[in-house]
Amino acid sequence: MSSLKRTPVPESVDPDAWRLEIDGAVEEPLRCTRADLETRELDAFTEDFDCLEGWTAPGLAWAGIRVSDLLADARPRPEARWGLVHGMDGDYACGLRLDRLADGLLALRLDGEALPVEHGGPARLALPGDSDCWESVKWVSRIELLDHEPSAADTARELALSRIDD
Numbered sequence: 001m002s003s004l005k006r007t008p009v010p011e012s013v014d015p016d017a018w019r020l021e022i023d024g025a026v027e028e029p030l031r032c033t034r035a036d037l038e039t040r041e042l043d044a045f046t047e048d049f050d051c052l053e054g055w056t057a058p059g060l061a062w063a064g065i066r067v068s069d070l071l072a073d074a075r076p077r078p079e080a081r082w083g084l085v086h087g088m089d090g091d092y093a094c095g096l097r098l099d100r101l102a103d104g105l106l107a108l109r110l111d112g113e114a115l116p117v118e119h120g121g122p123a124r125l126a127l128p129g130d131s132d133c134w135e136s137v138k139w140v141s142r143i144e145l146l147d148h149e150p151s152a153a154d155t156a157r158e159l160a161l162s163r164i165d166d
């Protein structure tokens with residue numbers, strides 16, 4: 001298994017209760033279960049994962065569903081420009097421009113195995129190319145489309161950066 005760091009799984013994370021909601025600026029809000037996702041085509045990429053705290057997990061092999069495929073089912077409204085991706089751990093969320101988000105994977109597998117809960121299972125956002133560690137939202141439970149950039153207060157950026165000096 002990967003050399004990602006193992007941090008304790010927050011109490012609010014219950015993988016058995018996991019659902020994914022896609023809502024906000026969409027024509028057809030969606031709610032899916034794990035079973036709904038199992039039938040879908042998987043895409044994959046392999047990349048190093050760098051945390052801003054100074055560690056690297058080399059060569060992580062992610063496999064999952066293209067976010068663009070999931071979003072297509074919810075039919076984004078023309079004004080949708082941003083996505084706020086929420087985790088199951090309280091207020092953790094990350095705002096991403098819709099084009100970058102659409103390029104990402106809702107990763108269900110890591111290094112050939114089902115994504116373990118310690119690393120965000122059942123579903124974690126994996127973004128190819130240049131991205132910051134805190135953008136790889138673990139336990140993704142909601143993708144909220146917005147017509148405006150979410151405020152800093154709505155995203156976990158400051159929280160993630162504040163851990164750097166701990």
Ligand SMILES: Nc1nc2c(c(=O)[nH]1)N[C@H]1C(S)=C(S)[C@@H](COP(=O)(O)O)O[C@H]1N2
Nearest residue numbers: 004005051087092119133134136137138160
């Ligand atoms: N939901 C959620 N996702 C998250 C975080 C978090 O606290 N909650 N931390 C981020 C940060 S800063 C890093 S470095 C990675 C850590 O991934 P790991 O726990 O699998 O090593 O998850 C990212 N995604």
Ligand SMILES: [Mo]
Nearest residue numbers: 051052133134
């Ligand atoms: Mo990080």
